[in-house]
Amino acid sequence: MQHSAKTMKDVALAARVSVMTVSRAFKQDSSVSEATRARIRIIAEDLGYVFDATAANLRTQKTNFVAVTVPSINNAHFADTVGALSDSLAQAGMEVLLGHSGYDVAQEEVLVEQLLRRRPEAIVVTGGRHTERTRKMLLNAGIPVVETWDLPDDPIEHVVGFSNAATMAGMVDYLVAKGMARIAFIGGDTDSDTRGADRRRGFVAAMQARGLDASRLIGAGKPPISMREGASALGQLLNDFPDAQAVICVSDLVAFGALTECQRRGVRVPQDIAIAGFGAYEIAGISHPTITTINPHPRLIGTQTAELILQVLDTASGRIGPQRLEINWDLQGAESA
Amino acid sequence: MQHSAKTMKDVALAARVSVMTVSRAFKQDSSVSEATRARIRIIAEDLGYVFDATAANLRTQKTNFVAVTVPSINNAHFADTVGALSDSLAQAGMEVLLGHSGYDVAQEEVLVEQLLRRRPEAIVVTGGRHTERTRKMLLNAGIPVVETWDLPDDPIEHVVGFSNAATMAGMVDYLVAKGMARIAFIGGDTDSDTRGADRRRGFVAAMQARGLDASRLIGAGKPPISMREGASALGQLLNDFPDAQAVICVSDLVAFGALTECQRRGVRVPQDIAIAGFGAYEIAGISHPTITTINPHPRLIGTQTAELILQVLDTASGRIGPQRLEINWDLQGAESA
DNA sequence: TTGAAAGCGCTAACAC
DNA sequence: GTGTTAGCGCTTTCAA
Numbered sequence: 001m002q003h004s005a006k007t008m009k010d011v012a013l014a015a016r017v018s019v020m021t022v023s024r025a026f027k028q029d030s031s032v033s034e035a036t037r038a039r040i041r042i043i044a045e046d047l048g049y050v051f052d053a054t055a056a057n058l059r060t061q062k063t064n065f066v067a068v069t070v071p072s073i074n075n076a077h078f079a080d081t082v083g084a085l086s087d088s089l090a091q092a093g094m095e096v097l098l099g100h101s102g103y104d105v106a107q108e109e110v111l112v113e114q115l116l117r118r119r120p121e122a123i124v125v126t127g128g129r130h131t132e133r134t135r136k137m138l139l140n141a142g143i144p145v146v147e148t149w150d151l152p153d154d155p156i157e158h159v160v161g162f163s164n165a166a167t168m169a170g171m172v173d174y175l176v177a178k179g180m181a182r183i184a185f186i187g188g189d190t191d192s193d194t195r196g197a198d199r200r201r202g203f204v205a206a207m208q209a210r211g212l213d214a215s216r217l218i219g220a221g222k223p224p225i226s227m228r229e230g231a232s233a234l235g236q237l238l239n240d241f242p243d244a245q246a247v248i249c250v251s252d253l254v255a256f257g258a259l260t261e262c263q264r265r266g267v268r269v270p271q272d273i274a275i276a277g278f279g280a281y282e283i284a285g286i287s288h289p290t291i292t293t294i295n296p297h298p299r300l301i302g303t304q305t306a307e308l309i310l311q312v313l314d315t316a317s318g319r320i321g322p323q324r325l326e327i328n329w330d331l332q333g334a335e336s337a
Numbered sequence: 338m339q340h341s342a343k344t345m346k347d348v349a350l351a352a353r354v355s356v357m358t359v360s361r362a363f364k365q366d367s368s369v370s371e372a373t374r375a376r377i378r379i380i381a382e383d384l385g386y387v388f389d390a391t392a393a394n395l396r397t398q399k400t401n402f403v404a405v406t407v408p409s410i411n412n413a414h415f416a417d418t419v420g421a422l423s424d425s426l427a428q429a430g431m432e433v434l435l436g437h438s439g440y441d442v443a444q445e446e447v448l449v450e451q452l453l454r455r456r457p458e459a460i461v462v463t464g465g466r467h468t469e470r471t472r473k474m475l476l477n478a479g480i481p482v483v484e485t486w487d488l489p490d491d492p493i494e495h496v497v498g499f500s501n502a503a504t505m506a507g508m509v510d511y512l513v514a515k516g517m518a519r520i521a522f523i524g525g526d527t528d529s530d531t532r533g534a535d536r537r538r539g540f541v542a543a544m545q546a547r548g549l550d551a552s553r554l555i556g557a558g559k560p561p562i563s564m565r566e567g568a569s570a571l572g573q574l575l576n577d578f579p580d581a582q583a584v585i586c587v588s589d590l591v592a593f594g595a596l597t598e599c600q601r602r603g604v605r606v607p608q609d610i611a612i613a614g615f616g617a618y619e620i621a622g623i624s625h626p627t628i629t630t631i632n633p634h635p636r637l638i639g640t641q642t643a644e645l646i647l648q649v650l651d652t653a654s655g656r657i658g659p660q661r662l663e664i665n666w667d668l669q670g671a672e673s674a
Numbered sequence: 675t676t677g678a679a680a681g682c683g684c685t686a687a688c689a690c
Numbered sequence: 691g692t693g694t695t696a697g698c699g700c701t702t703t704c705a706a
Contacts, residue, residue, distance in 0.1 A: 005456070005479055007683060018693050023685060031691055048477035053454040054400060055683035057391045058698050073420050079411035083437070086410075095451070098435055100420070114432070117390040119342070140385035142342055227623045256623075263625040283620070286564045286593075288600040344699060355677050360701060368675055392699035395682050 006049040015043045026051055057119070064094045066309060067120035069111055071103040071127070071193070072224055076281055077298045078126060081148065084302025085124065092310050094121070103192040103223045109134045116141055122309045128152025128159070129194045144312045146305050149195055149296075151326060158312070160305045160325040164195045165202025167294045167329050171248055171276055172206040174292070174331055180245040180274060183207065184216035186233045186258065187250025193223040196250045199278060203248060216241045220254065230257025238265070244273060246337060252277035252284040255291050259336065274337035280330075289335030296329045343386040352380045363388060394456070401431045403646060404457035406448055408440040408464070408530070409561055413618055414635045415463060418485065421639030422461065429647050431458070440529040440560045446471045453478055459646045465489025465496070466531045481649045483642050486532055486633075488663060495649070497642045497662040501532045502539025504631045504666050508585055508613055509543040511629070511668055517582040517611060520544065521553035523570045523595065524587025530560040533587045536615060540585060553578045557591065567594025575602070581610060583674060589614035589621040592628050596673065611674035617667075626672030633666045 008022045015022065017036065024030040025040035032040075057063045066089055070078040086096045099115055101108035109131045115123065122143050128150035130138075138145045138156050145157040152159065175183055188200030200217070207214035218237050220229045230249060234257070237247060249255035255277030262269050269275055269289055277284055280295035304325055312320050345359045352359065354373065361367040362377035369377075394400045403426055407415040423433045436452055438445035446468045452460065459480050465487035467475075475482045475493050482494040489496065512520055525537030537554070544551035555574050557566045567586060571594070574584055586592035592614030599606050606612055606626055614621055617632035641662055649657050 009683080019683090020685080020694080021692060023683095024692085027685090033691060036691080048473075050450070050453045050474070050478070052456060052683055054391055054394045054456050055698095056685070058395050058682090058700085059684045059686080061698070063391060073410070073423075074413055074416035076411055076413075079416060083410050086437070095436075099432075100423070113387070116387045119389060119391050136385070137387070141387070227619050231623060253619075256620075260623050260625045282564050282590075283593075286568060286597050288597045346699080356699085357677060357701080358675085360699095361676085364701095370675060373675085389699055392682095393701070395684085396699080396701045398682070 005052070006047050007052065008049075010047060011040065011044045011049050014047060015040050061119075063119050063121060065097045065118055065120040066094055067097045067099070067112075067115035067118065067123040069099050069101055069108055069115070069123075069125045071101055073098070073100050075224065077149075077279060077296075080298035081126075081302040081305075084299040085306050086302075088303050088306030089309070094310075105129065105131050105134070109137075112137055121313060122146070124148060124305055124309075126150075127194050128155065128161075130156075144309055146308060148301055148305055150198070151324075155322065155324065158308060158323045158325075160301055160308060160323075160327065162296055162327045162329050163202070164198035165205065167278065167296070167331075168199045168202035168248065169206035169209075170329075170331050171278075171292075171294060172203065172210065172212075174333065175246050175248070175274065175276065175337060176210060176212075178246075178274070178337060181212055182216065182241075182243050182245045183212065184218060184237055184241050184244040184247040185250075186218045186230065186237065186247055187220040187225055187254050189217070189219035190222055193225075193250075196223065196225075199250055216244055218247075220250065225250070226253045227257035227260070230254035230259075231261040232257075234258035234261040235265075238267070246270075246274035246276065248276045248278075250278060252279045252281040252291055252293050255293070255336070256283050256287055259287060259289075259291065270335070270337050276337050280332060284332070284334065287336075292334045292337035293332050294329050295332055297327055301327055342389070343384050344389065345386075347384060348377065348381045348386050351384060352377050398456075400456050400458060402434045402455060402457040403431055404434045404436070404449075404452035404455065404460040406436050406438055406445055406452070406460075406462045408438055410435070410437050412561065414486075414616060414633075417635035418463075418639040418642075421636040422643050423639075425640050425643030426646070431647075442466065442468050442471070446474075449474055458650060459483070461485060461642055461646075463487075464531050465492065465498075467493075481646055483645060485638055485642055487535070488661075492659065492661065495645060495660045495662075497638055497645060497660075497664065499633055499664045499666050500539070501535035502542065504615065504633070505536045505539035505585065506543035506546075507666075507668050508615075508629075508631060509540065509547065509549075511670065512583050512585070512611065512613065512674060513547060513549075515583075515611070515674060518549055519553065519578075519580050519582045520549065521555060521574055521578050521581040521584040522587075523555045523567065523574065523584055524557040524562055524591050526554070526556035527559055530562075530587075533560065533562075536587055553581055555584075557587065562587070563590045564594035564597070567591035567596075568598040569594075571595035571598040572602075575604070583607075583611035583613065585613045585615075587615060589616045589618040589628055589630050592630070592673070593620050593624055596624060596626075596628065607672070607674050613674050617669060621669070621671065624673075629671045629674035630669050631666050632669055634664055638664055 188196040204214040276292040284291040525533040541551040613629040621628040621630040
């Protein structure tokens with residue numbers, strides 16, 4: 001089992017050519033006679049030779065890696081974005097080097113340093129809030145930096161995202177138009193999930209701007225918060241603010257948890273209380289009733305980010321200035337409101 | 338922005354020491370005076386120096402990568418396993434290099450080759466079915482190979498998983514004990530999702546072994562199949578096999594989709610039809626009614642795999658023979674059956 | 675405790 | 691179309 005890996009030298013020896021010829025046989029557009037190339041490839045396959053990318057990376061100073069940080073792998077949103085990003089980059093022969101920060105900026109700092117050691121050609125981070133040292137490392141990295149899922153005021157370089165706060169203003173408007181005024185909010189009470197916190201802030205600002213009471217707030221604890229937290233938060237809501245006509249949840253998973261709790265308690269949705277979420281998760285479109293939500297188009301964030309990176313890398317010596325791509329979100333009205 | 342990255346040489350120059358001393362200053366247990374080390378670290382941070390892992394990898398012939406292939410990133414099961422694997426390996430200073438095959442063995446072959454080029458120190462693949470060339474590449478790689486989420490008859494080397502077929506026998510027994518005999522199955526009709534197909538086969542075998550009719554089978558199409566497919570499959574089930582007393586779905590997501598379709602149609606669960614799933618997804622425990630399911634302990638698969646890898650790598654020159662770790666699954670009875 | 679030389683496996687650049 | 695030389699940024703080895 002544990003044979004040491006074959007090198008080009010072994011292949012060259014077996015094929016009675018120079019190492020350079022073997023190298024050329026493995027490149028697309030290099031001058032080797034087709035006969036030689038074919039012969040070398042067969043011999044290489046026979047020997048079980050596998051190209052050593054680490055050596056090539058060092059020599060060419062190109063790794064074909066794009067580093068990506070997400071708060072959590074196990075989150076359908078980030079998985080969608082990373083999947084789309086990965087697929088788009090693959091078409092250009094690039095790979096994603098993924099790391100997760102556990103919703104913690106300090107851990108993100110460690111992660112970013114670790115990723116930069118691998119010499120990625122670009123780096124994508126989720127969110128617009130980082131430690132000072134993270135910012136400095138990213139600025140000094142000498143590679144394109146993209147912040148996603150947010151629209152920070154002072155971006156590090158490029159941005160592909162949307163305003164989480166603005167989506168909540170949209171949702172408040174929708175509910176108000178439906179005749180509701182006593183609207184509550186569940187989640188976003190910790191700064192770990194900065195995007196969730198932004199949505200809560202957006203909710204409060206939007207309510208106040210419309211002269212409505214923005215104090216019906218229910219916490220849900222540390223991220224990742226999900227269905228179970230939504231169910232228990234709804235219980236608390238019914239207790240603390242029994243007059244609420246509607247509740248906006250920090251995500252669809254929380255909203256679904258709240259919905260099931262209503263069903264258990266015999267509270268009718270939307271007649272007794274309307275429920276809205278965020279994220280356009282699959283469950284929002286299939287639960288009974290379906291859940292009113294915001295679609296932030298996670299896959300689009302991924303493809304747009306990939307396109308931006310490829311464009312910037314393609315343009316010799318980064319002639320393109322910092323880009324700010326705002327992704328449009330949609331409000332999906334549904335049975336729950 | 339686009340300054341070329343600093344090297345140890347730059348740091349050495351600035352600190353008036355040799356490159357070797359800088360190298361030592363960045364290693365844990367090497368002989369440098371604490372004063373020199375501290376001075377070098379400060380100068381390096383000042384210069385914005387970031388250690389180049391690709392160069393070190395080449396020289397030491399160690400990458401600290403473990404390669405992992407999953408069918409899809411956007412799947413809570415595989416995300417759980419990868420997350421746990423990643424966290425466990427991180428404690429030993431190793432990183433995960435992740436790739437997704439899109440439920441396609443041909444794409445898996447391409448992916449495995451691509452990953453092996455990065456010279457990982459071990460490779461983890463999801464599932465036990467691969468192309469011949471994939472098997473050959475993995476055998477020849479000279480690194481530990483672990484197949485997960487399955488219990489293949491002819492493993493490549495190590496295995497950490499369970500029998501998908503056996504879980505379905507367990508579910509059939511559970512439903513039979515509840516007095517049901519006319520049991521249907523939704524999903525697993527394509528070979529792309531080999532584990533889903535195994536569960537379907539396990540269902541058929543278990544039914545036949547108990548002298549029951551195993552012909553109530555509903556297809557659900559190409560993976561990834563999820564809630565929406567479950568909803569439409571349930572419609573087909575009610576049409577094709579109106580006498581079914583229970584239905585086992587290839588996953589909880591499908592089961593939930595089926596459940597919502599029942600709610601839309603006014604079919605009572607479990608009185609009119611019982612529903613069971615697979616996977617112990619969060620939704621199974623929170624939907625109303627909750628869904629009877631199998632918990633395959635995805636995170637445990639990840640931690641056990643990590644432990645196995647670390648143990649094998651630690652044991653000089655692979656003194657450990659092929660391991661076969663069977664992960665126990667649990668049946669979680671719930672309101673839906 | 676520190677430094678000098680050599681080389682990991684590949685490829686750019688230049689010869690022929 | 692093919693070969694030779696040199697070197698990417700580190701670390702192993704040996705010497706001081």
